[in-house]
Amino acid sequence: MMKPLLAALATLALAGGGALAHHGWGSYDASKPITVDGTILTSKYENPHATITVKAPDKVWTVTLAPTSRMINRGATRDMVAVGKTVSAYGYASTVEKDEMRAERITVDGKTVEMR
Amino acid sequence: MSDAAPAIFVALEGTALAATIRQSPYAYMAANVAHILSLMIFFGAVAVMDLRLVGFFQSTWPGSLLRRTRLIAILGFIGLVLSGSMLFLAEASHVILNQVFQIKLLLIALALANIAWFEKSVAPRVRDLQPHTPLPVRARLIGMTSIVIWLTVAACGRLIAYF
Secondary structure, eight states: OHHHHHHHHHHHHHHHHHHHSSTTGGGEEEEEEEEEEEEEEEEEOOSSOOEEEEEOSSOEEEEEOOOHHHHHHTTOOTTTTOTTOEEEEEEEEESSSTTEEEEEEEEETTEEEEOO | OOTTSOHHHHHHHTSHHHHHHHHSTTHHHHHHHHHHHHHHHHHHHHHHHHHHHHTOOTTSOHHHHHHHHHHHHHHHHHHHHHHHHHHHHHTHHHHTTOHHHHHHHHHHHHHHHHHHHHHHHTHHHHTTOOTTOOOOHHHHHHHHHHHHHHHHHHHHHHHGGGO
């Protein structure tokens, strides 16, 4: 009796998870993923989300990352996103804040870490 | 840091304590967990009190039930204020400008005024009432108001992140 119910709940949780896993994704344009490549100009390794600014060819982007505890768990240490590193951030541009994007994942020195 | 905020909140966000909360991997997370646990303790007690005022649990002595649940509610409220202050401090200059947060503060003030009204005008009259005795109409009104306001406060709290 319980198994179909559990399966249904699990499906719902997984389906909803993408959209609801973290607040704030609603104000990002998920239909147009972008990749921001460049050198890290500033790095704030702070809660509730770490943020970096990245000098891309077109402009300087503010890239919102994840809570620091999650980043540490996944190996994205303070050093990995330190000033001067070259980063590639895949994610979505904000529909509210100018020149801000939220990273789905970042790659530094060949290492990729998921941000959600 | 938002320069649009009144200087006091920019200064609060600039304190060493605020920086510590942001920079520690655990402090912000711990404050978040403490806030929701405090909320459960607080609203659990508040719901029992308010439902008694509205007309549930009529077989209990209102005075004794209110006295015990009041203590739990106060403890929960202290936890809410402490953990909420940590969350606020970390981003004070942004959060203070958040309209949902402003509504939340206003509603908390209203809910506390509702409690003050109850403690002053109703609590002394129901303290010694026996079970199954009808409470003053005002008690029912205050209980319903309290439940509605506190639930709205909780909803506002969760919504701060989305506006």
